[in-house]
Amino acid sequence: xxxxDEAHNxxxxxxxxxxxxxxxELKDTASQNAELAAMLNDFQAxxxxxxxxxMIGEELGPELMEQIQSLYxxxxxxxxxxxxxxxxxxxxxxxxxxxxxxxxxIKFDK
Numbered sequence: 001x002x003x004x005d006e007a008h009n010x011x012x013x014x015x016x017x018x019x020x021x022x023x024x025e026l027k028d029t030a031s032q033n034a035e036l037a038a039m040l041n042d043f044q045a046x047x048x049x050x051x052x053x054x055m056i057g058e059e060l061g062p063e064l065m066e067q068i069q070s071l072y073x074x075x076x077x078x079x080x081x082x083x084x085x086x087x088x089x090x091x092x093x094x095x096x097x098x099x100x101x102x103x104x105x106i107k108f109d110k
Contacts, residue, residue, distance in 0.1 A: 014094070023091040026084040036081055043071045043085075 014020055031037050046068045053060055075081040 010098070014098070017094060019087070019091045019094045023084075023087040026080070026087045030080055030084045033080070036078065039071065039075060040081065040084065043068070043075060046071060 030040060046064070050060060050064065050068060053064075072085075075085055
């Protein structure tokens with residue numbers, strides 16, 4: 001078994017998955033609306049900021065949490081944005097599952 005070949009097979013399977021197909025289609029559609037794309041980018045930047053702060057153990061201020069909640073509520077009022085965010089979550093969960101499976105196999109004994 002060639003590991004590189006299997007990795008390419010996995011990449012192909014992910015790309016052919018319903019989760020990826022829906023995410024890619026909605027991402028393309030959303031990117032055609034400049035205002036919506038800007039709101040989604042802002043939301044994702046705030047999510048990344050929160051994740052980065054959590055990773056280094058920094059406390060999250062209430063202002064940042066209010067901003068992300070406010071953005072989320074605004075996005076959920078737009079049907080396309082809501083579909084996109086949900087598709088992105090489903091795709092992220094798929095990728096996370098793959099990482100977890102690989103992590104279980106690759107973990108090193110101390």
